[in-house]
């Protein structure tokens with residue numbers, strides 16, 4: 409039935425289909441995960457938090473924290489809600505999200521449409537007693553803010569009490585100037601603001617959330633960063649005590665030969681065309697980080713081999729968004745089955761046995777594809 413509904417949703421404009429999916433998950437509708445045959449233990453511990461499996465729903469799907477419990481019901485062990493801005497804002501004019509089905513891709517220029525942090529707190533309070541899984545809260549700056557860095561402090565101060573971890577998103581291509589916060593000159597101030605917000609909320613920003621009053625903070629980066637940029641970001645994060653890095657957000661670049669009526673639309677490209685670049689950046693961050701940071705790999709995952717390859721190069725957790733939008737609600741369960749069989753085929757029983765074992769992304773991808781073909 410869900411396959412049929414997914415096919416029907418493809419006839420709706422992309423943003424309308426997104427709204428329908430959010431409403432369905434708000435009411436907890438969707439297929440339930442099926443039992444796995446494998447003996448592999450998919451649970452992982454990251455930044456002091458226990459995750460039932462490494463797969464999460466990336467930011468941007470549940471922008472206002474209205475459907476994360478329903479998304480967890482599909483099999484995701486964590487959901488990152490947001491991006492949430494301090495003040496409500498409507499985002500860019502419509503249309504602002506486009507499917508490129510022949511490329512397994514999406515282009516979006518939503519521009520942080522957000523109900524704002526006060527409304528989101530109400531949404532989070534309404535579901536607090538039904539919480540399952542780990543909740544990440546992703547924050548950003550208002551488009552017309554006079555002090556974007558202070559927006560991060562305000563949003564963290566307001567939302568930290570409801571989050572298991574916080575993400576500072578400075579990599580959306582759809583808010584002018586936002587990505588400049590990734591430069592060394594601004595990053596220290598940004599991290600300081602995020603940490604100040606956390607302390608205002610009564611929490612100690614921490615690499616690991618071993619104690620109740622500690623809160624892990626992640627930084628989400630773009631795929632358009634060179635080696636020197638990445639090295640500077642990694643060192644700033646380590647120096648500041650950031651828990652980890654999420655690599656990556658959508659790309660503003662367009663691979664040669666990108667097809668489809670909407671290929672020329674402005675915005676961030678996600679899905680399959682982003683897979684190689686985001687996995688390459690992840691591998692580079694892993695090698696620069698030398699296990700000093702936790703890593704979340706995101707970009708172009710719609711099958712087990714893609715998630716497995718990201719873990720092989722160093723991801724602790726893997727997120728996806730576009731795969732779910734294009735393939736429908738069975739996807740997380742299918743990926744979890746594939747991952748557990750791939751662990752079996754690799755002679756491993758837990759992800760910590762394979763994490764970071766292949767540093768070269770091309771070799772990691774080949775290894776993951778090889779295992780996948782044997783399933």
Ligand SMILES: Cc1cc2nc3c(=O)[nH]c(=O)nc-3n(C[C@H](O)[C@H](O)[C@H](O)COP(=O)(O)O)c2cc1C
Nearest residue numbers: 466467468491516656657678679707708728729730
């Ligand atoms: C329609 C859409 C909206 C998004 N909105 C956000 C957002 O608000 N904040 C954010 O950090 N990332 C956002 N993203 C980026 C995703 O979280 C993710 O980093 C990116 O799409 C790559 O993963 P994917 O290829 O699995 O989609 C959005 C992506 C899409 C497709």
